[in-house]
Amino acid sequence: MATLPLQQNASNSGRRTFALWTILAAQLMLQMDFLIVIVALPRIQQELGFSPATLSWIPNAFALAFGGLLLFGGRLGDMIGQVRAFRLGLAIFVVSSFIGGVAQTPEVLIAARVLQGIGAALSGPSVLALVTVMARNEAERARGMALFIAVSSIGASAGLIFGGALTEFLSWHWSLLINVPAGMIVISLIGRLVEETRPTPSRLDIGGAITGTLGSVALVYGFIHAAENGWVTPGCILAFAAAAVFFATFYRIEARHKAPLLDLGLLRNRSRLAALVVMALIVGMHFSMLFMVVQYLQRVLGLAPLMAGLAYVPLTATVFTISHFVPSLISKTGPRMLLVVGSLLVAVSLCLFATLDQTSHYFPGVLVPLLVHAVGIALVFVPGTMAIMQGVPNKQTGTASGLLQMDQQIGGALGIAIIAAVYTMGAEPGRFVPGLPVAFYAAASIAVISAWIAMSLDRH
Numbered sequence: 292m293a294t295l296p297l298q299q300n301a302s303n304s305g306r307r308t309f310a311l312w313t314i315l316a317a318q319l320m321l322q323m324d325f326l327i328v329i330v331a332l333p334r335i336q337q338e339l340g341f342s343p344a345t346l347s348w349i350p351n352a353f354a355l356a357f358g359g360l361l362l363f364g365g366r367l368g369d370m371i372g373q374v375r376a377f378r379l380g381l382a383i384f385v386v387s388s389f390i391g392g393v394a395q396t397p398e399v400l401i402a403a404r405v406l407q408g409i410g411a412a413l414s415g416p417s418v419l420a421l422v423t424v425m426a427r428n429e430a431e432r433a434r435g436m437a438l439f440i441a442v443s444s445i446g447a448s449a450g451l452i453f454g455g456a457l458t459e460f461l462s463w464h465w466s467l468l469i470n471v472p473a474g475m476i477v478i479s480l481i482g483r484l485v486e487e488t489r490p491t492p493s494r495l496d497i498g499g500a501i502t503g504t505l506g507s508v509a510l511v512y513g514f515i516h517a518a519e520n521g522w523v524t525p526g527c528i529l530a531f532a533a534a535a536v537f538f539a540t541f542y543r544i545e546a547r548h549k550a551p552l553l554d555l556g557l558l559r560n561r562s563r564l565a566a567l568v569v570m571a572l573i574v575g576m577h578f579s580m581l582f583m584v585v586q587y588l589q590r591v592l593g594l595a596p597l598m599a600g601l602a603y604v605p606l607t608a609t610v611f612t613i614s615h616f617v618p619s620l621i622s623k624t625g626p627r628m629l630l631v632v633g634s635l636l637v638a639v640s641l642c643l644f645a646t647l648d649q650t651s652h653y654f655p656g657v658l659v660p661l662l663v664h665a666v667g668i669a670l671v672f673v674p675g676t677m678a679i680m681q682g683v684p685n686k687q688t689g690t691a692s693g694l695l696q697m698d699q700q701i702g703g704a705l706g707i708a709i710i711a712a713v714y715t716m717g718a719e720p721g722r723f724v725p726g727l728p729v730a731f732y733a734a735a736s737i738a739v740i741s742a743w744i745a746m747s748l749d750r751h
Contacts (some may be wrong), residue, residue: 292608300442304463310481311435311438313481314422315439317381317481319442321446322443324388326452330451330600331466331596334596339394347507349733351707353405353411354701355408355701357700358507358697358701358703359508359701362552362692363412363474363499363552364414364693365416366495366550366690367495368416369490372490373488374481374487379668380411380559381410381477383413385475388403388470388471389568390403390406392464392465393468399461403467412467417689418439418691418692422439429626431636436676440677443672451581453600454596454601455598456600457469464551499541500552503538503552503553505537507704509531511532512530514705517712554690561747563681563682566679566748569744569745573637573672576641576737577664578702579706579722579730579734583601583730587647591723592652605661605662606662606664614669617670617673618677626678626748627746627748631745632667633668633674634738635738635739637668639660639663640663640739641731645732646723647724647727653727656665662692673741679698709733710734716729
């Protein structure tokens with residue numbers, strides 16, 4: 292295992308640990324940003340004039356740019372060096388966070404969210420790549436990956452907590468502006484703590500980046516358009532047709548390009564491919580749950596933004612705690628069993644959420660399924676990530692990391708779009724609860740499909 296030397300004193304474990312946590316702090320910030328403004332959606336809608344259906348573009352504009360360009364970001368890190376790519380992307384992220392934080396119109400906010408996604412896509416893959424190559428042995432690699440997974444897993448719910456606090460005590464603008472000082476600190480520290488990785492120059496696959504991103508955008512737009520206008524409208528059909536064309540073109544480009552954005556060989560491993568599908572499905576159902584429940588907490592239970600965010604503390608704490616123990620379980624059972632059990636627990640939790648109504652309370656109505664859900668995703672995210680990254684050569688860690696995070700971001704965006712579209716089928720004007728059962732039962736069905744797919748993984 293190659294080791295990334297730390298400047299001045301490679302044997303200084305304290306310095307190495309500080310470097311690791313600096314990198315993980317950036318990962319937490321990037322993961323939080325997907326849903327950090329969700330708690331503030333009602334206030335953003337009132338202040339900037341978003342329609343109810345277009346509100347989903349606030350998280351999805353970020354997720355689409357992030358997910359669509361992650362492969363490009365991963366490849367860029369391999370080409371120019373992971374530290375350089377990390378700092379470049381984080382700088383774009385900081386600037387766009389400031390623009391979004393001072394936005395006064397829906398158009399400016401959405402544009403800023405797109406730029407945030409671009410910055411996150413350039414820096415995000417380097418996080419896991421640096422965590423991987425910094426390890427001096429397999430034990431350090433396993434610990435570093437477990438921490439990365441734990442931080443990534445709690446990022447979305449932590450975003451809801453911090454977003455609620457900032458919205459309650461300051462304003463929704465600060466849910467974006469907070470990234471400016473935090474990002475500047477990380478940018479200044481990382482260059483001093485970690486030496487650059489060895490670049491592997493090659494041609495950039497611009498065609499793959501464009502077609503992959505446009506395909507992702509078209510696919511999610513189709514579901515969002517269906518939620519607002521119906522499934523058989525010309526706009527919806529055209530969006531899905533465009534997505535199919537872009538993805539087919541992306542595949543042909545990658546198959547023929549001498550230096551493809553995505554090495555299709557990474558997808559020929561059956562277990563890796565199955566793990567990618569499972570992760571996309573469960574992340575999608577996880578994010579859709581967060582999206583729906585946070586609105587239930589505010590619109591039905593009447594919680595203020597801060598309390599709605601704090602309602603996710605049990606989820607965050609449970610995922611973080613269990614993630615520490617999962618690596619030892621993987622060594623005993625292998626990833627397949629944990630992925631199956633975790634997916635089924637997620638399905639159970641979503642069925643419990645489907646029983647929420649106007650008379651439900653936080654305990655036990657929300658808290659019990661929330662805890663079941665937390666255990667389920669902890670049992671999916673850790674083994675899923677390890678199954679995807681297992682056997683990847685060091686020179687492809689950036690690309691594989693980009694593939695993993697693209698899988699999660701696009702899965703999250705699609706999950707919200709799909710479940711929001713299903714929700715509208717049972718929704719009633721002026722009432723929030725009637726659409727919840729069909730939405731959550733649909734999500735539970737998808738989680739069950741995930742468990743079935745997980746059965747195709749190798750036993751160890």
